[in-house]
Amino acid sequence: MDYRKHCIYHYNQTPEELALDCLDNSEQVFSGKSFTAWPSGSAYPEYFMFGEPHINYYEGSVLVDDIRLEVL
DSSP: OOHHHHTOTTSOOOTTTSOGGGOEEEEEEETTEEEEEEOTTOOOOOOOOOSOHHHHSSSOOOOOOOOOOOOO
């Protein structure tokens, strides 16, 4: 997928790498508080994690005993 064409917001990018079409400086209001959805000059880091948080973080267990991190 071309992230510059489809605006992937959870991609570890610096502000310089973010496609200008993906910026959203519009003000939004939620619960009486204003915020900017995706302000110019901002970047959001990604954090490495195991599992699918929306499925398994309420119950169960996991054993991770063989991990290999490959840098592409």
